[in-house]
Amino acid sequence: MDVLVVGCGLTGGVIARELAEQGRKVTVWDRREHIGGNMYDYVDEHGILVHKYGPHTFHTKDKSLYDYMCRFGEWKEYKLTCGAMIKGKFTPTPFNFHTIDTFYAEKEASALKVELKEYFSGREFATVLEVMNADNECIRKYGEFLFDHDYSLYTAKQWGIAPEKVDPSILKRVPLRFSYEEGYFDDEYQMMPKLSYVDWFRNLLDHPNITVELGVEALEHLSVTAGELLLDGVSCKIPVVYTGALDELFGQSEGSLPYRSLRFEWRHEDIESKQPYPVTAYPEAESYTRITEYKKMPVQNVTGTTYAVEYPLMYKLREGMEPYYPVLTEESQRKAAVYKSMAEEISNLYPCGRLADFKYYNMDQALARALSMISNIRV
Ligand SMILES: Cc1cc2nc3c(=O)[nH]c(=O)nc-3n(C[C@H](O)[C@H](O)[C@H](O)COP(=O)(O)OP(=O)(O)OC[C@H]3O[C@@H](n4cnc5c(N)ncnc54)[C@H](O)[C@@H]3O)c2cc1C
Numbered sequence: 001m002d003v004l005v006v007g008c009g010l011t012g013g014v015i016a017r018e019l020a021e022q023g024r025k026v027t028v029w030d031r032r033e034h035i036g037g038n039m040y041d042y043v044d045e046h047g048i049l050v051h052k053y054g055p056h057t058f059h060t061k062d063k064s065l066y067d068y069m070c071r072f073g074e075w076k077e078y079k080l081t082c083g084a085m086i087k088g089k090f091t092p093t094p095f096n097f098h099t100i101d102t103f104y105a106e107k108e109a110s111a112l113k114v115e116l117k118e119y120f121s122g123r124e125f126a127t128v129l130e131v132m133n134a135d136n137e138c139i140r141k142y143g144e145f146l147f148d149h150d151y152s153l154y155t156a157k158q159w160g161i162a163p164e165k166v167d168p169s170i171l172k173r174v175p176l177r178f179s180y181e182e183g184y185f186d187d188e189y190q191m192m193p194k195l196s197y198v199d200w201f202r203n204l205l206d207h208p209n210i211t212v213e214l215g216v217e218a219l220e221h222l223s224v225t226a227g228e229l230l231l232d233g234v235s236c237k238i239p240v241v242y243t244g245a246l247d248e249l250f251g252q253s254e255g256s257l258p259y260r261s262l263r264f265e266w267r268h269e270d271i272e273s274k275q276p277y278p279v280t281a282y283p284e285a286e287s288y289t290r291i292t293e294y295k296k297m298p299v300q301n302v303t304g305t306t307y308a309v310e311y312p313l314m315y316k317l318r319e320g321m322e323p324y325y326p327v328l329t330e331e332s333q334r335k336a337a338v339y340k341s342m343a344e345e346i347s348n349l350y351p352c353g354r355l356a357d358f359k360y361y362n363m364d365q366a367l368a369r370a371l372s373m374i375s376n377i378r379v
Helices: 010-021 063-071 097-103 106-119 128-132 137-159 168-173 197-205 330-344 363-376
Strands: 003-006 026-030 041-043 049-051 058-060 075-077 082-086 089-093 125-127 175-177 189-193 210-214 222-225 228-231 240-242 259-269 279-281 290-293 305-314 349-351
Touching (some): 003 010, 010 026, 010 197, 010 363, 041 197, 089 097, 097 106, 097 137, 106 137, 128 168, 189 197
Parallel strands (some): 003 026, 003 240, 082 279
Antiparallel strands (some): 041 049, 058 189, 259 305, 279 290
16 A cells, blocks of 8 residues: 545545556545445435435536546536525525515515615625615515524524524625526536436546545544554554544544534435425424435436435534534634644645545535645655
8 A cells, every 4th residue: 555545535535546546556444334425325215316414416617627527427417406494485595586576475575676676786696694784674674584584593503503693794605686596506517426426436436556445443543643643553654645534633632623413314205295495494493404305306206205304413523423514613723723733743644625624615625625635645
């Protein structure tokens, strides 16, 4: 083995492939029993392709990243549509003119749409924050309605805080559309694998120089002592690309990095449809945030439907949870920076990826980051 890669998600998989193509013998470990990291999908007992760790749609503005994904599998164009249920009614998200038609009487709805078009003249959307701060009462009230019935409730559950503590400034990038256009992302390339993400990963990892070992907890073999990386108790001489969480690698010496986790409750019903949108938020529901109905993502012609109900919770180490979303506060970012500088002291350690970088990366960002890492690795 020339290089050890910890983690068989997008980051670890891409780095392994690139190094293998350069002639390096790469071993990839993952503590999970499957490849693909959080992009892992499988066909459930009802014949429906589902994503174990939450709904994943690949989207990017960058043609070179799109081309990279196309090297290892075929894709189909797929524009994800999302929605929300508010006061018992479904509406698309990002909110648009359908939302206004749903929650306002006909006359008020027409007036509000005209006011929005005039106030934000020439623009296709504004951020919710701009709408809430508008110098026009009718427009402002619309923003406040959405904040009170959707954003504050959803955000509070997602991050485990009280709704009244949710600061509207978090909405400075959330768009509100001034048209009937639907679609969650606005990137040029939006797609899903023709077969599955796992099939794409199989092709990515299919190289004679790559060995994948699953069900291997790296921390049972790797440790750091006096600024040196040890592999099974002896000094590790090869490069180690590490895509797990840095606080775990360093034994939480600086304290834990906070993450939000999710619990998925899987349900199957003999009904044609659970909800109009594949991914739907339920801000007013007791404790769950959203439901993903997989037969719609993309459409699968099956009878019955399987869906996952998402319950956010605080991540706790060694309690069978997955760390999904880094909780980015001043304190956590300071801690993460300390771990990063500790990692930089170790010349053959290459932390990279969503966990090791303590950043929320979309798949295209994780891919870009992985590709940019290759030239740094000294084998
Ligand atoms: C709910 C959810 C929905 C998402 N939806 C989208 C979407 O629609 N579009 C999009 O672009 N992005 C989405 N993402 C982001 C996407 O999942 C990430 O960009 C991508 O998975 C990052 O890949 P990664 O390899 O860095 O991390 P991961 O996929 O987390 O892979 C890391 C791997 O390392 C392994 N590992 C960690 N520590 C160890 C250890 N000590 N020993 C052995 N193995 C270890 C883990 O088991 C894991 O398999 C979503 C993320 C979440 C959480």
